[in-house]
Amino acid sequence: MSVTFGDDAVAEKAAEAARELAAEGVPQALASGDPTLWGPPAEAEAAIRLGWLSLPLTSRELIPEITNLVEKAQAEHLDHVVLAGMGGSSLAPEVICATADAPLTVLDTTDPGQVLRALRDRLDRTILVVASKSGGTVETDSHRRVYEQAFRDAGIDPADRIVVVTDPDSPLEQLAIEAGYNIILADPNVGGRYSALSAFGLVPSALAGADVASLLDEAGAVHPLLAEDEGNPGLELGTALGAAALAGRDKLVLEDSLSEINGLPDWIEQLIAESTGKQGRGVLPVVGADPGEARDELTAVIGPGEGGVRVEGPLGAQFLIWEYATAVAGRILGIDPFDQPNVAESKANTTRLLESAGEGPLPVGEPLLVDGPVEVYGEVPGQPKNVAAVLTALLRQIPGDGYLAVMAYLDRLAAFDAPVSEEDSFEEMADTWAAADPATLRALLALRTDRPVTFGWGPRFLHSTGQYHKGGPQNGVFLQITGAVTEDVPVPGKPYTLGRLQLAQALGDLGALTGRARPAVRLHLTDRVAGVAHLLHAAREL
Template sequence: MDMSVTFGDEAVAAEASEAVRRLAEEGVPQALSNGDPTLWGPEAESEARMRLGWLDLPTTSRELLPEITKLVERARAENLEHVVLAGMGGSSLAPEVICATADVPLTVLDTTDPGQVRRALADRLDRTILVVSSKSGSTIETDSHRRVYEKAFRDAGIDPADRIVVVTDPGSPLEQLAIESGYPVILADPNVGGRYSALTAFGLVPSALAGAEVIRLLDDAAEVRPRLAEGSEANPGLTLGAALGTAALAGRDKLVLEDGLSPINGLPDWIEQLVAESTGKQGKGILPVVGADPTEAEDEIVAGIDTEADVQVDGPLGAQFLVWEYATAIAGRLLGINPFDQPNVAESKENTARILRESGDGPLPTGTPALVDGPVEVYGELPAHVKDLSGVLTHLLEQIPDRGYLAILAFLDREAAFDVPVPPEASFEEITDIWAAHDPASLQGLLAIRTDRPVTFGWGPRYLHSTGQYHKGGPQNGVFLQLTGAVEEDLEVPGKPYTLGRLQLAQALGDLDAQRGRGRPALRLHLTDRKAGVRYLLDAAREV
């Protein structure tokens, strides 16, 4: 399939065409194709110099294939059919898309929810191979997963060295630990940032172990790569980047991503991190909106993956990865920001560490609920007239400013809804309805139809490695609704003074502190009974 960018909106097409012409006159396409680190200004140059390796991955990543093939053959020979990926953000989002598109099973752990981790542990531990994937080598969630699995393997009489594979950057603490522990290590290109790493070892290793044909990704990316030097609309990355950048500068900075007709499964989730974390800084940015219908608001632009839209992006997955990365770099230049740093991501991490440190063995600083309605506690400032949960949700919607948005951020088990029993005779539609009635993500749709502003949804702590940068560094027009829940059965993190449940709540409180410190409207709803709380919350949303 050929890679192309076409337009269903004449105004967007005209603005993009003019930007393409101007960028070509400035020599930008050729310079970016050649890896010129000066394109984003002197302040960004040192960072860009270390972050442009993604341009060459269609060629350089082929060097990994023999090593990856050996890993896959060993796993098959030992009947290790359950592939678990412990990774966050750039280490997990691309493999999730690759495997979903290839229709091969991959269990992704990008959570600190003890229930979700317990479910993975209970699934074929004797046939599990764990990929521990972290660029920095110090990601707290991934380190926790590794510790939990090491203990589980040992308790089952399994040598962790026979079951754990590490993907990390050269010289990271994780590389050293892997060497000491006897774990196989595949090193990623250190000149590629996490969110640009889809075609590095971070994307390829877990996907290949799960059964995806990763060489095809590289072949498709290699086919489109020469076109990224062209200074015309034949360059899909240039055309897409020009469209996104000029639209945002004209005020259309909400990017609704649709893929309903696409053979690629879940690409908007990957694009969300790439675009939000790359552009959301210095009070600027493009906000991706995933899982919601367009509203035709004046600040909205719709991008379709093989789907008719304002901007339609057609092509195979490997090429899509490379073209969207190139486009994001172009949009960053147009917006006048550095698309390779993430200056606000560390804030919530530091808040979490502080909360854990200061609370010691005592309770976390959750505060006192402003309102309790059934199985839901409400934390935050509320006006006196708000007396119930539907009133809380109405109040939040009313606080969304012009050109603003509502972000729902759920520190819960994202797979719990699928545990709900369904009648054996139920149709697919009936099963889907049952799951939706127990899924916190259904809140996005229920609230989206009650406002003309965008409503986004993110699972915590996953979103901290994705849209978290935009929420803190981008335009300060967000309203935040955080969901947490009581933990019935916690899970120890071996060698650490906290459990997964305690870490999860500390992460939620840390990010909430970051938003409130910016003066943004932010409420936390705590479900004292998770299953009942979700149903109660969704019922309240229907009454808004």
């Protein structure tokens, strides 16, 4: 595992910060789990959130139990592994399985189309992992209810197909005991975004076919370095992130195009954004963007390449080093890297909207304008006449030190439904899919501004960058996209459908943003396919 610098200014600031922390005994104190490192206000939280430091050792105790679970699933020919989990319960398994080329279906959405896509895929061979630290995550609870009903309707006993991963004494553990589900308990002293090497990361990954013991070996190999003043990659990376942010380079562009690890920036995005984005400060991870030359950007390269900071090493070690580095950066920035004070606000707004509306329509308001299959909601300066003018106005609102966040409450797999020909080359197929993908909007808008543009799928990003959006610096501009639902999914035992929950989540988060006077506009696609095409066309014409 190595951290190297391609930027002399970053290297110098990191070295200076590392010397100061070493003089204070921070590397040894952090490695030993000292909860006082982030100040008295953070001590109580840190005292119950540092178990991730020992996971390379303690998680080995789970291997026999996980192995038995895998062997049982294989014996029953359950080869479609579905993971219902949000944030820290899904991002790490997604990276592990993508890197290991192990097929895993991740449900971190309330989009009815995406859930139906999973439900209709080999239900007779499906094993569902329900993963929630708190045991009360609304998205995951909804997935569980939907799958329980689907299994029963197919004549399948849910107890034969559902595995629960949760903390001891959570409501989900009690429910699983009563239902007779397989249960694997996680370390309660590990926060969700630091749980990659815990049961949350290991159980679904192993069921999908990944070698999780090797992950622990990789992390274990680097573990002894965490107490060192020199040759400590976690200290080197953490001081680089923290010192650069203090110097104004608080936009972290994550680059991994040459890495053999697939998708690690998505996991890093949650870890850093949710850990540092609070008290009006923080580091904003930018995923999928080309490194720019803005004065407030720092590029971190995963694997080979060139950038301000280059981080090379196997996946298990990467997990541990980035976690350690985030804790170090938190100390430098003067924040608690283990809490998420603003995440609950959008959840509370969602609950209030659902309860106050009852069976009636949700309060969406009147559109500012309608442009073909796109309705525009919110306040936009300049009296725009169409979507292109709205996008232009949003780009102009980005402050000189700010960013634009695009947040799409849509089916993130729908673009692959775009028709392609068997005669098409892969490049032609990729172009067809990109032309139907809302995520393409990020790149199109990034071409028209020198400020960072981020993209998140809702409600997935609420468990990731959502904390930074509300708790970080007051310099974000927000573009939310929702879409009409043509086939909805009832949530058994609840008075709402997935589509209604999805819209309530979008409106709830929008309220949290506008309540902070952060510029935010919602684009609603009355026809999703036509709406995406219209949006992308408008962005190309700017």
